[in-house]
Amino acid sequence: MRLFYENFPFFCVFLGLLCGIVTTLIRDGKKARYLTLLMLAVCAVLSGVVFAETARAGRCFSYAMGAFPAPWGNELRSGPIEALLSMVFCLVMIFSLLGGKADLEEDILPEKQNLYYIMMDLLAASLFALCFTNDMFTGYVFIEINTIAACSIVMAKDSGQTILATIRYLIMSLVGSGVFLFGVSMLYTITGHLLMPNLLPAVTKLFSNPAYDYPLAMLAGMICVGLAVKSALFPFHTWLPTAHGSATTASSAVLSGVVLKGYIILLIKVMCRVFTPAEIGSLGVGSVLLVLGAGAMVYGSVWAVREPHAKRMIAYSSVAQVGYIYLGLGLCTTMGIAAAIFQIIAHAFTKPLLFVSTGGLIDASGHQKKLYFLRGAGRRCPMAGVGFTIGGLSMVGLPLLAGFVTKLVLGRAALAEGIPQWQMIVALSAIAISSLLNAWYYLPAIVQIWKGGEADTDGVVYSHEFVPSLSFKAAVVCMGLAVILLGCFAHPLIELLTKSVSLL
């Protein structure tokens, strides 16, 4: 007999899908919003239970989706890491929706708000499925759902800028899906499997045959590149700043906090369960990911320094932060992967905090988006100012905040035994340069929002009235607390992650 909590991953996925479908009938945006928040809260609790149980027992389980066991049917699988990430995603989505509420009601027409929440529901469902899937093709199906829903929440604002951003995002995203699908179909052709546990021995057997070196490197490369395009790794990041910078606040927060990470989780699963990290390293794919990650950390920060628009600056910072994740993955060690997962969690809280606070600061400055006009916004809306300060300092890497721990564990993973000398130097110098550049653009921004007085607007008078709602305050407080807690009490989490990577 199956333990009851093993049903919960399946419940989470279908709750998301069903809520999305039912929301079609709810024409009132407010009710749709409550339903979505309720669904996310329930899923957070369910994932939390799965996390607690699996972490306590130190086990993982697979769940046959139907009477026929895999490889004939579909299968879900969960261990502590999957459940933890799915819980974090739920929480971040709740906070983003709460914090972006004011902008959401302004940016989206009332009669179309329920459609926005349908997209959010299905986005959540696809993220759960990406976390829990044990099958490459199920992964692909939910990547499709994720892509359409993510493009739609950018598009929802319906201004010229967002439509252009959506087109660009859609094209890049579909290229990524296509390349991923090529990789998966090649994998199926030469191994005959789609299920991850069956792929692992088949792929390991192929590794002993030198005739398969080229196709294996190609398909591993295509799967990685496909997912990298969708998660905006450095040379493929061009769609990100406009999409994240121009969307409504809640969308920006969800996109950079959560959606990018869904694909990375699938990539981690492919790395650990279809290949082994050592095999990815020996194919050279690991080194490529490492170099691109380091490139992203520097390049994203350089562009963020040059960017005058607050939201786009934060979006460029996302490019750099995704680079940190890929840097950890590129090391191809347990510690590197654990560091990458920690960065996923830390960034999932920090970036939405920054986006939500910036949304508040912009609203308190007459909807002016340039950093120059945000002068004194922190004084006009202290809650948003404090949120921005915490988030920015965490990105810079101030100790006691989550960003510092990321840099620490990444550095430790790079300094560990067995890492080639050049990889260590690349990783450490990327961390150093990126921290410096982060300080270069976040500190002036923080100073700017706390400066006295108002920006000179050439005589144009903007309304600075902004009364932060209760939900905005709650979201900023919760995410700020999460960033501080992750920074102060990171040790048990990192230990758990390092232990659980083998359960992936």
Added chain:
Amino acid sequence: MKTPLWYQKLLRWTEGDEPGLAEPAAHVENPPQPRAEETPYESGPSLLQGAGGPINRVLTKVFAIFSCAVFALVMLATVAYLPRFGDQGNAPVNETSRRYIEQGVQEVGATNLVTNIILVYRGFDTYGESCVLFLGATAVIMLLEVDSKNTTRRDRALLRRGDELDRITRNQILGHVTRVLMPVILLYGLYILCNGHLSPGGGFAGGSILGGALILCENAFGVEKVRSFFNHHVYHAVKVGALILYAILICYTIYVGANGLPNIMPLGRPGSILSAGIILPINVAVGLEVACTMYAFYTYFGRGDL
């Protein structure tokens, strides 16, 4: 250089003006205000303009062609490594496909093996695909449904005039032929829908035929006629009803199967119309969903309204 006439026409057409219509001047009281655009960001090239000057544009093109060529060559080289299609010894010929072929009919009950695989063995994936359809239709509604942001009064006036013109000049031949053909098309669609577990076909194929019938109806008799039996409410009710029915069936099957509980859905005798457990109702649900989605795509792309 003077822009050629066909290009001007094309431009007018892409901007939404009917080429055959005269400018609607009389009944538009207030000239439409240009939509307030956000100030475009300075940095970053616009998607449509291309980056920078002419040299930069040429370089971009050369780079694009070069990278496509390299990608194509690399892909071709990879294909050379793949096993020949259809060989007996290929990797996909393994225990997975063997069980589908040898035991599919007894275990699941449909004589159409493909239906067994997509609706029962891998039912979760297919439910995901149906949600992709639902999501696609919702995204189209979100983008194209007529609202105050994406449609000016002039657009609405044009649309009304188009409808009027359409009503006057409606093609009589199309109407008569449709009247004769409609029952046959509907019957054929229903046949394919309901025989999905016995012969090639099923929800996706049958649903597209039904959706095609709706589109034909709209063309032959006009949108009011279709609206009289297929309006917003019917559309949402049918779509949501079908997807929820599908979800309940698939959830039940998954929950019962995964927890080792007895499944009460009868499999029946393979080959008869009432057999194969959940497959027949799922096919009907998928068919309704597909029909709704197809018609929604058509009408929202065309007029931005159901």
